[in-house]
Amino acid sequence: MLLGPSLAVSAILFTLGVVGVLLRRNAIVIFMCIELMLNAVNLTFIALSQQLGLDGQVFVFFVMTVAAAEAAVGLAIVIAVYRHKDTVNLQRINLLRG
Template sequence: MIPIEHYYLVSAVLFAIGLAIVITRRNAVLVLMGIELMLNAANINFIAISQHAGVPGQFFALFVIVIAAAEVAVALAIIIRVYRHFKTINLDEVNEIKD
């Protein structure tokens, strides 16, 4: 039986790495990967607690996965639109709202 703390520590490390990816990388797709990593790290907490505290944790994790799927679809649509307009997805160069 693995103690819950260890799930939580793995989740904290993954969350910090995701945060570092979002802050340091300038490619919009990589930033999106960082966000997915952070959502997944949060999911580990829900799952880890659900093995003791019952099934509600798994429902939360399930809905987080659904939200992540919806979010990545819309985000990639926006990224493709931005690429068509600016011809780049470097977030430092995308700095104007209108033409």
């Protein structure tokens, strides 16, 4: 019953995450937008697992683990870059530009 509405909400949330990544320059806010996208996908998994069996919930469990690891490593990278450049503005972080 809730499958269609859930997928619609998930699509909107995922798109908002993409728009946030394109709109912002602050590295930490961009990380938060990535978390938003991961959550939209989790909502899809949960909505479909109501129809297709409990495996979807197990997958959400794994997605959350990967998201936690990604947040820890990503924020450590942000701290390391901030120490070099004194900013988290992605416009001024161009270490890989030749």
